[in-house]
Each structure stands twice: as structure tokens, then as C-alpha cells.
Amino acid sequence: MVLQNIWFFLWGLLWAIFFMTDGFVFGMGTMYPFLGKTEEEKRIMINSVGPLWDGNEVWLITAGGVTFAAFPDVYATMFSTLYTPLMLILFALILRGVSFEFRGKVDSPKWKRVWDTTIFIGNFAPALLFGVAFANIFQGIPFDENGIFQGTLITLLNPYGLIGGVVFVLMFIVHGSLWLAIKTQGDLQARAIQTGKRLWPVMVGAIVVCLIASAVFTDLYDNYLANPVLFLILVLAVAGLLGIKVFMGKEAWFKAWGCSCLSIVGVTFFGVAGLFPRLYPSSINADLSLTAHNASSSPLTLKIMLVVVVIFIPIVLAYQTWAYKLFSDKVTEEDLSHEEAY
Amino acid sequence: MDVLMLSRLQFAAATMFHYLFVPLTLGLSILVAIMETKYVRTGDKVYLRMTKFWGKMFLINFALGVVTGITLEFQFGTNWSRYSAYVGDIFGSILAIEATAAFFLESTLLGVWIFGWKKLSAKAHATVMWLVAGASSLSAVWILIANSWMQHPVGYVIRNGRAELTDFFAVVTNEFAILMIMHTLAGAYVLSSFFVMGISAYHLLKKTDDEFFTKSFRIALVMGVIFTIFVAVEGDIHGKDVTQKQPAKLAAMESLWETQTHAPVYMFAWPDEENERNVIEIMPIPGLLSLLGHGSFDAEVQGLKDFPKDERPPVLIVSMAFKGMVGIGTLLIFLTLFGLWKRDKLQEYPLYLKIMMFAIPLPYIANELGWVLTEVGRQPWIVYGVMKTSDAVSPILQSQGAISLTAFILIYGLLGAVGFYLIYTAAKKGPEKTEA
Numbered sequence: 001m002v003l004q005n006i007w008f009f010l011w012g013l014l015w016a017i018f019f020m021t022d023g024f025v026f027g028m029g030t031m032y033p034f035l036g037k038t039e040e041e042k043r044i045m046i047n048s049v050g051p052l053w054d055g056n057e058v059w060l061i062t063a064g065g066v067t068f069a070a071f072p073d074v075y076a077t078m079f080s081t082l083y084t085p086l087m088l089i090l091f092a093l094i095l096r097g098v099s100f101e102f103r104g105k106v107d108s109p110k111w112k113r114v115w116d117t118t119i120f121i122g123n124f125a126p127a128l129l130f131g132v133a134f135a136n137i138f139q140g141i142p143f144d145e146n147g148i149f150q151g152t153l154i155t156l157l158n159p160y161g162l163i164g165g166v167v168f169v170l171m172f173i174v175h176g177s178l179w180l181a182i183k184t185q186g187d188l189q190a191r192a193i194q195t196g197k198r199l200w201p202v203m204v205g206a207i208v209v210c211l212i213a214s215a216v217f218t219d220l221y222d223n224y225l226a227n228p229v230l231f232l233i234l235v236l237a238v239a240g241l242l243g244i245k246v247f248m249g250k251e252a253w254f255k256a257w258g259c260s261c262l263s264i265v266g267v268t269f270f271g272v273a274g275l276f277p278r279l280y281p282s283s284i285n286a287d288l289s290l291t292a293h294n295a296s297s298s299p300l301t302l303k304i305m306l307v308v309v310v311i312f313i314p315i316v317l318a319y320q321t322w323a324y325k326l327f328s329d330k331v332t333e334e335d336l337s338h339e340e341a342y
Numbered sequence: 343m344d345v346l347m348l349s350r351l352q353f354a355a356a357t358m359f360h361y362l363f364v365p366l367t368l369g370l371s372i373l374v375a376i377m378e379t380k381y382v383r384t385g386d387k388v389y390l391r392m393t394k395f396w397g398k399m400f401l402i403n404f405a406l407g408v409v410t411g412i413t414l415e416f417q418f419g420t421n422w423s424r425y426s427a428y429v430g431d432i433f434g435s436i437l438a439i440e441a442t443a444a445f446f447l448e449s450t451l452l453g454v455w456i457f458g459w460k461k462l463s464a465k466a467h468a469t470v471m472w473l474v475a476g477a478s479s480l481s482a483v484w485i486l487i488a489n490s491w492m493q494h495p496v497g498y499v500i501r502n503g504r505a506e507l508t509d510f511f512a513v514v515t516n517e518f519a520i521l522m523i524m525h526t527l528a529g530a531y532v533l534s535s536f537f538v539m540g541i542s543a544y545h546l547l548k549k550t551d552d553e554f555f556t557k558s559f560r561i562a563l564v565m566g567v568i569f570t571i572f573v574a575v576e577g578d579i580h581g582k583d584v585t586q587k588q589p590a591k592l593a594a595m596e597s598l599w600e601t602q603t604h605a606p607v608y609m610f611a612w613p614d615e616e617n618e619r620n621v622i623e624i625m626p627i628p629g630l631l632s633l634l635g636h637g638s639f640d641a642e643v644q645g646l647k648d649f650p651k652d653e654r655p656p657v658l659i660v661s662m663a664f665k666g667m668v669g670i671g672t673l674l675i676f677l678t679l680f681g682l683w684k685r686d687k688l689q690e691y692p693l694y695l696k697i698m699m700f701a702i703p704l705p706y707i708a709n710e711l712g713w714v715l716t717e718v719g720r721q722p723w724i725v726y727g728v729m730k731t732s733d734a735v736s737p738i739l740q741s742q743g744a745i746s747l748t749a750f751i752l753i754y755g756l757l758g759a760v761g762f763y764l765i766y767t768a769a770k771k772g773p774e775k776t777e778a
Contacts, residue, residue: 051457054408055450058441064415065438072430072504079419079426080736086420087746091753094409098757101405105764147423148737297431298506305435312442319447323454326461339394339774340456 001293003302007070008279008292010309012272014066016265018059019130019168021320023264024257025053027176029096029123030169031195033116035180041188042116044331046100046342048183051327053100055320057093069305073295074279081141081149085133085156089126096122104342127172128165132156135164135210138271139218140283150284160217167210170203171267174244175260181253183331196256197248204241207267220274230273237266346735348743349421352750356414357717358710359754363407363761365709368482368527369534369565370400371475376561378468388554393471395773396538396558399765401456406761408449410754415441421743425724425734429505432498432513433488440484448477482530483523490519492725493716494587505728518587521580522716528573529712532674533705535566539681540702541769543695546688550772560685566678574671578634585635588726589644590653591719594660596631598645605631605643610665613657618647655721663715670708677701 028049036042068075079086095118103115139160142150177196181189211234214220224230240263247256275281279295282288296302335341343351374397381389415437418426426434454462455470462470497512498505507513542559545551585592592598597613597620598605609625629639636643646654677698684691724731 047457051453054453055446057408057412058446058449061412061415061445062438062441064419065434065441068415068418068426068430068434069438070434072434073427075419075430075434076423076425076427076736079416080421080423080738083420083736083738083742083746086416087749090413090416091749093412094753094757097409098405098760101402102760102764105402105768146737297435298501300510301431301435301507304507304510305438308439308442312446316442316446316450320450323450326454327457338457338459340459 003299003306004292004296005277006306007066007296007302008277011063011066011070011279012269014059014063016268016272018056018063019172019268020261020264021056021059022053023127023172024175024179024260025049025056026123026127027172027174028179029119029176030127030173031176031180031192032123033120035188035191035195037187039112040333040336043104043336043342044184044188045180046103046119047331047335048180050100050342052323054097055323057097060093066305066309070297070302071279071290071292071295072297074290077143077147077290078137078280080147081143082133082136082156083149084153085129089129092122092125092129094122096126100342124169127169131165131168132161134168134268134271135161137280138164138214138220138275140281140289142283143288144282144284145288160213163206163210163213167203167206167267170199170206171260171264174199174203175257175264178244178248178253178257178260182257182328185330185332193248193253200245200248207237207241211270214271214274218274220271223274223276233266233269233273237263237270240264240266343740343744345738345740345743346732348740348747349735349738350731352421352743352747353417354717355747355750355754356410356417357713359758360407360410360414361710361713362706362758363403363410364482365530365533365705366403366537367400367407367478368530369532370396370403370537371471371478372531373534373538373561373565374400375468375471375475377558378471382464382468388557391773392554392558395554398768401452402761402764402768404452406757409757413750420746421736421738422724422734423736425729427504428729428734429491429725432491432495432505432507435507436484436488436491436513440481440488444477444481444484448474448481451477479527482527486523486526487514487516487519489716490516490522493522493720494518495725495728500728505725518583521576521583524576525573525580525712528569528576529705529709531565531569532573533709535562535569535678536674536698536701536705538562539566540699543688543698544769545772547692547695547699549689551775552689554773556688559681559688563678563681563685566674567682570671570675570678574675577668577671581634582637585643588720590646590649591655591660591715592635593644593646593649594655594657594719595664595715597657597661598631598643599647601642601645601648603632603640603642604629605635605641605645607631607634611661613661615654615657653722655719660715660719663711663718667708667711667715670704670711674701674705674708 028045032042032045036045067078099115099118099122103112103119133156136156142155144150174196177192177199180192181196184192240259243259244256244263247259277292278289279292280290374393377389377396378393380386381393451470451474455467455474458467458470491513494516495505496516497507497509499508539559539562542555542562545555546559596607597611599618599620606626606628607630608623610622611620611624612622614621631643632641633639635641646657680694681688681698684694688695720726722730722732724734
């Protein structure tokens with residue numbers, strides 16, 4: 001039980017870290033066609049995430065891999081029932097990765113226009129679809145006793161699912177705008193800041209709607225009412241959201257971005273804590289829901305994986321932090337003239 | 343087509359496309375690291391230019407390798423959910439370890455390498471490339487351990503309706519895995535050396551930059567000589583192991599129908615699966631298969647008829663893949679040995695250089711055929727002797743499988759064309775004349 005609960009927590013944590021790290025890349029990419037007015041600004045935007053996006057994306061692979069290792073039934077049922085949205089996410093991520101790499105390789109406006117479009121799609125689509133997918137998981141997925149999905153892609157685009165999608169997109173845009181505020185200067189920075197400031201109230205509004213909708217469409221609050229201490233997670237999320245506003249006012253972009261990280265983790269854990277111990281609830285029959293207790297791997301596997309994670313995740317965090325520090329400077333024109341730049 | 347066939351085709355397309363890029367990532371990262379180290383040691387700018395030129399091609403290739411790898415991990419869940427639930431306890435944990443212990447390092451540090459030229463000392467920068475190269479080979483090791491478990495499952499029991507781990511150490515020290523790791527890595531290093539030698543040969547013929555490309559050719563030649571021979575010797579040991587652990591695969595490789603002593607190897611044979619015989623058999627070498635499989639001319643080798651019809655792999659595909667792989671491998675040994683012999687006067691042999699240029703696709707084909715042999719040869723099992731492929735597929739709709747397969751083929755086709763075009767243009771253009 002204890003092992004399974006630890007793994008439930010780690011499962012939520014890995015997804016949260018993925019949203020936190022890759023979230024600002026998704027946000028940058030979503031704003032990309034609107035904020036980048038000149039070729040130079042576009043390149044600065046791409047290069048602001050250039051050294052880091054690849055490492056960030058591995059958090060998704062790890063979150064997926066850990067789901068497979070610790071909760072194989074969840075991995076199997078989740079990805080086969082969410083077949084179509086997951087395929088769309090995967091294709092979008094493929095496009096995103098190669099767009100960053102390929103865009104600058106041929107000196108032709110037409111060529112660049114193609115990759116400009118795919119950069120937008122490749123970042124916006126996963127942001128939206130991850131939100132839709134997670135909101136749907138929070139309210140339960142219509143799958144039967146054979147793990148067969150009783151619905152279509154349209155089933156997932158229900159009101160609560162769409163609210164989740166909108167919340168994710170807005171949070172990532174604000175997250176990305178703060179990242180650009182840190183990494184850029186001049187007009188581009190001013191526009192990024194303006195976007196962040198304008199969207200902050202919209203994002204907060206969407207989150208409030210989502211919290212209210214959660215009471216209507218899900219039973220996430222049951223856990224909270226049973227254990228009021230869990231409301232601390234919400235306090236954390238709210239503190240993050242307010243912190244963004246405060247530090248934006250002080251033009252302390254890095255601190256504001258840090259608060260944005262906190263709010264993303266907080267919002268993710270709001271759902272995860274409400275879900276516990278369920279990982280993948282069935283909306284057809286609650287007895288079919290996959291939980292940390294009925295869908296986990298053997299104790300031996302959980303133990304071995306725990307040792308691996310306890311050793312390696314801190315190491316990963318250490319060298320990723322080092323990489324973030326190494327590339328914490330603003331992206332300048334001079335950086336763009338290096339032949340390695342995107 | 344049913345969901346099973348659609349999923350199999352999709353997985354085959356996704357893996358084979360992914361594997362167009364993986365071997366070059368594995369080997370070229372090492373070659374680039376060697377070049378950069380030579381630059382750090384000697385201060386000779388030509389090595390810095392080499393690092394950048396070959397590094398550029400490495401990066402285009404790497405990007406395609408990564409993005410196509412992500413889809414593979416998730417396909418176990420999307421298309422093979424029954425398999426995932428049945429073996430996730432073991433197979434899933436190996437994949438998760440790969441991501442945590444190897445892939446993270448590779449991806450994070452590659453970003454540092456690309457953008458870190460001015461931010462790190464030359465020595466630190468070269469070290470980063472070694473770490474990238476080491477992490478990519480380590481990543482391959484974990485993936486191959488996972489794959490080997492499907493080929494020869496160990497360290498598990500069937501309990502609670504699934505395979506549960508009992509001995510982690512047995513899984514990671516699986517003899518099948520060790521042999522497969524050596525064979526696969528060596529094959530990748532061969533491919534990378536031919537990639538560098540082939541492009542260098544093109545430029546040596548055009549006399550673009552003789553010093554640069556002679557040096558490049560010779561660094562790759564060392565790797566080529568070592569690993570073309572290694573892969574053949576190791577392949578023989580690997581074959582003996584397969585004979586023990588997957589007798590039906592061996593029988594299919596040589597399209598051997600009857601169990602017999604003094605089993606022959608045919609230079610060429612065309613199997614007729616319907617009638618359980620070979621319609622064409624050219625140049626049998628008696629006893630050779632007994633020797634290759636069991637180390638003795640008169641050893642008994644199991645024939646396909648020993649296995650029920652529904653437990654035999656598709657003989658034609660497996661045997662052709664095997665012959666193709668071995669044939670190309672043999673040719674590559676001669677090509678590298680000739681290069682070694684004439685290493686000081688390569689320019690005097692334009693025909694050899696031309697052959698080397700056109701030889702670039704050969705190790706690619708051999709690597710792919712190796713995987714066809716490994717995976718198709720395991721059929722009808724997804725986990726050898728434990729779970730059939732037909733029991734592993736997800737309960738998804740036929741339309742989902744068909745649409746995603748079509749999307750895979752379209753998107754991968756486009757990406758492949760673009761990637762090939764970019765590498766081709768970069769290779770043809772040659773290195774920058776001076777280092778910025």
C-alpha cells in the first residue's frame with residue numbers, strides 16, 4: 001500500500017514537472033506567430049527555448065515510462081482508450097521537434113513559413129489536448145470492463161474537458177510569456193510582458209471556472225472534504241498565481257516565472273490529489289476504475305523502480321538546473337549569428 | 343485488414359523508420375567526440391572544422407531519431423495494450439529506467455553541446471560530447487535489454503494473470519541481451535563509419551579539401567575495420583545462442599524443413615511455405631549449418647516441420663533478411679580491409695572511392711534487415727514462448743488503426759524526404775573553409 005501510494009505521488013509529480021518544464025515551450029510556440037514580428041524576433045523566440053526543449057520533453061517520456069512501469073494496467077488502458085488524442089499529441093510533438101531543428105537550415109521565406117506554421121501547431125495542440133485529456137481523466141473516462149472506450153473524440157470535447165484545455169493553454173501562455181520576459185529584450189520583451197499581464201486575469205478567471213466546474217462535473221472534492229489539509233495544495237496554487245501578479249508588477253521576471261512553475265504544479269496536484277487513489281476512473285462503472293492499488297506492478301518492480309528514481313531524478317534535476325543556469329542570459333543578436341543557433 | 347495487421351504494420355513502419363536514424367546517432371556521436379578531443383589535444387583547427395561539419399549532420403539525424411522514438415514508447419500503450427498490461431511489470435520498468443538513466447542525459451547535454459560553444463571551455467565542451475555519445479549507447483543498451491526479454495524471457499513468473507518480475511539481475515544480465523547489445527552497437531558503428539567514409543570519398547574524388555577528408559576517412563576507417571570484423575565474429579556466437587533459444591527462428595533463417603544432422607547452408611534457397619519445402623536450393627554446403635549452430639558438422643539441427651504450423655515464423659521474409667544481412671556484412675569487411683591496405687594513397691583509387699560513396703546505403707539495409715530477422719523471426723510470439731502477438735493487440739477500432747497508419751506513413755515519408763534532403767545538401771556542400 002505504502003509503495004503504491006508513493007508511486008501514485010511520483011506519477012503525479014512527473015506529469016507536473018513535465019507541464020512545468022515543457023509548458024513554457026508550449027506557451028512560447030503558441031504565441032510564436034503573434035509575437036514574433038520580424039525574422040530576428042522569431043529566431044530569438046525559438047532560441048530562447050533552443051538549448052532546453054529537448055531535455056524538457058524527456059519528462060514526458062519519463063512520465064509515460066513510469067506509468068508503464070508502476071501502473072501497467074493504467075498505461076495500457078489510458079493510451080488505448082485515448083488513442084486518437086494521444087496520436088494527435090504525438091504527431092504534434094514530432095512536428096515541433098523537427099520544426100525547431102529544420103527551420104533555419106534552408107534560407108528561403110517559403111520554407112520558413114511552413115515551419116512557422118508547424119511550430120504553432122506543434123506547441124498549441126499538445127497544450128490544448130493534454131488539458132482536455134487530464135480534465136477528462138478527472139471526471140472519468142467511459143471505458144468498459146474490457147478496457148474498451150465507449151465514445152469518440154467528440155465525447156472528450158465535453159464542457160469540462162474543454163475548460164481543462166483552455167486552462168492549460170492559458171497557463172502555458174502566461175508561463176511562456178514570463179520566460180520570454182526573462183530571455184528577451186526590447187519590443188519583443190515588451191509584447192511578451194503585455195501578453196502576460198493581459199492574460200493573467202483571464203487565466204485566473206478560467207481557473208476559477210474550472211474549480212467551480214470541478215464541483216459540478218467531478219467528485220475531486222470528496223478527498224478534500226474528507227481531508228481538509230489537502231486544501232493546502234489549493235493555497236499553494238493560489239499563492240503561485242498571486243505571486244505571478246506581484247512579481248510582474250515589480251518586473252522581477254524570474255521570480256514571476258518561478259511562481260508560474262509553482263502554480264502549474266499546484267493546479268496539476270489539485271486534480272491528482274482529488275483523484276487519489278484512482279489513476280484512471282471509469283465513468284461507466286466506478287468499480288472498473290483503475291487505482292494505485294488495483295493496477296500497480298509487483299512490489300519488487302515498485303521497489304527497484306523507486307531505487308532507480310531516488311538515485312537518478314536528483315541527478316537529472318542537478319544537471320538540468322546546471323543547463324538552465326548556463327543558458328540563463330538573454331538571447332541577443334550576437335547569439336543568432338552563431339552557426340549552431342536555430 | 344484487421345486491427346492486428348494494422349498495428350503490426352504501424353509498429354514495423356515506426357521502428358524501421360526510427361532505426362534509419364538511431365545507428366548513425368550511436369556511432370557518429372563517438373566519431374564527433376573523437377574529432378573534438380583531437381582538436382582539444384592538438385589545437386589543430388582542422389579537427390574543429392571536422393567536429394562542426396560532421397556535428398551538423400549528426401544533429402539533423404539526431405532530431406529525427408528523437409521525435410520518432412517518442413511515438414514508439416507510446417505505441418505499446420496505444421496499439422499493444424494487452425501486451426503492456428501483461429508484461430509491464432518487467433518491460434515497462436526497463437523502458438522507464440532507460441529514460442531516467444540515459445535518455446535524459448543525452449537530450450539535456452546535447453542542447454548544452456549545440457548552444458554551449460562560447461559558454462564552456464573547449465575541454466568541457468568535448469567532455470559534453472563524450473557524455474552524449476556514452477548516454478546514447480547506454481540508452482541503446484537498456485532498450486536492447488527490454489527487447490531481449492521479448493526474445494528470451496528470464497527472471498519472471500506468471501502470477502496474477504501476468505508476468506511478474508522475480509529476478510531483476512537475471513533480466514539485465516540476460517545472455518541474449520549481452521550478445522544482442524554487442525551485435526547491434528557494432529552494426530551501428532559500422533554504419534556510421536561507412537557514412538563518414540562515403541561522404542569523405544565523395545569529396546576526395548572532387549578534391550574539395552583533401553586534408554580534411556583524408557583525416558575524416560581515416561578516423562572512420564579505424565572504426566570500420568574494427569567493427570565490420572567484430573560484428574561478423576560476434577554474429578557467429580549470437581547465431582549459436584539463437585539456435586539454443588529460438589530454434590524456430592534459426593530453422594527459418596536457413597529455410598531448413600527437416601530436422602537433420604549435417605544440416606547444410608544454401609548459398610540461395612527460396613522457400614515454399616505452403617508445401618513445406620524449398621522450390622530453389624542452390625549450392626548446399628553440407629554440415630555448415632550444424633557447424634554454425636552447434637559447433638560441429640554432424641550436430642542435429644531442428645527443422646521447421648518440428649514446429650506446429652502456427653508456431654513458425656514467416657520463412658521467406660526471415661531467410662531473405664538473414665541472407666541479405668550476412669551478404670552485405672561480408673562485402674563491407676572486404677571494403678574496409680581494402681581501405682586499410684591502401685590507406686596512405688586513397689586518392690589513387692578513384693574506383694574504390696566511388697564504390698565507398700555508393701556503399702553508404704548498404705549498412706543501412708543490413709541494419710534494417712537485422713531487425714526484420716530479429717522481430718519477424720520471433721513471430722508468432724510477441725514474447726517468445728509466452729505470449730502470442732495476436733493476443734497482445736489493443737481493443738481499438740479498425741478505423742483508428744487505419745487512419746493512424748496512414749498518418750504515420752504520410753508524416754514519416756515527408757520527414758524522411760526533408761531529413762534526407764538536408765543531410766544530403768549539408769554533406770554535398772562540404773565544410774566551412776575557415777572556422778568562425
